[in-house]
Amino acid sequence: MTDLDVHLAAIVAGDADAFGRWMAGSERVVRESLRSFAAVVDVEAVLQESLLRVWQVAPRFERDGRPNGLLRFAIRIARNLAVSEVRRTRSEPAPPEDLDETLVEHAREPDPLLRAAILECRDKLPPKPRQALDHRLADAGAHDDADLAEALGMRLNTFLQNFTRARQLLADCLKKRGIEVS
C-alpha cells in the first residue's frame, strides 16, 4: 500500500500537480467505492464532482494519524454525494453506506512495467482504432464524442465502434502477456 498523504502538504499549498499525483493513486479506489451505486447514479459525474470537492476542502482537512487520510476523506465525500444524488433523483433506497475499509489498501502509484506493455500494444493497433483512442485520450473529457468524431471526419457510431475495438485489442494484447485489465 502506498500512503498518498505524502502529497498532502503540497495539495494544501495549492499545488495542482501534486493533486494530480494524488489522483493517479487514488482515483481507482474512490471509483471502486461507488460500484454499488452504478445502476442508480452516473458514477463518472459523481466521481469528478467529488474529486473537485476534495481539492476545494483539502486545506481544512485534518489527519487522524492513519495513512491515506485524504483518500478516506475522498471516499466519504464521494459516497455522501452519491447518496444525495439517489435521494434527489429517485424514491428507492440508496445502497448500503458501509464501506469496505480494505479498499484503501489498494492505493497504488502507476506501474512503469504495465505502461511499457501497454505502449507496445498500442503501437500494434490498426490506424482507425488507434486514431479514435489517441484522440479521446488527448481530449481528456473536454468534448463529447460527437465533437471528437466530427473532428476526425467519422460518424459518431463509427468513432465509438473504433474506440471499442481499440480498447478490446489492447486488452487482448495485454492478456497474451499475462496482464488482465479490470
Next chain:
Amino acid sequence: MNEDELIEQVAGAYRPRDGYHKAWHDLDAEARRRAYEVALASRSLEAALDTEGLSTTARAVLARITNQTSR
C-alpha cells in the same frame, strides 16, 4: 445508437458542466453497471498510457481546477 455505443459514451470521461451524460439516462440498470466496469478498466489503461499516470478523469478534474480562479 445501439446499447454498446451508448455504454461506450457513458464510459468516457466527458461530462457536461451540469452533471450527467445524457446517454446515461438511456441505459437500463444492467447497462449502467456494464458502463461502470468499462470505465474502471479503461481508466487503468489510460493512466498507464499517460506520461504522468493520469486517466482522462483525472485530466478532466485538473482542467476544471486550473480553470477556477480560486479554491
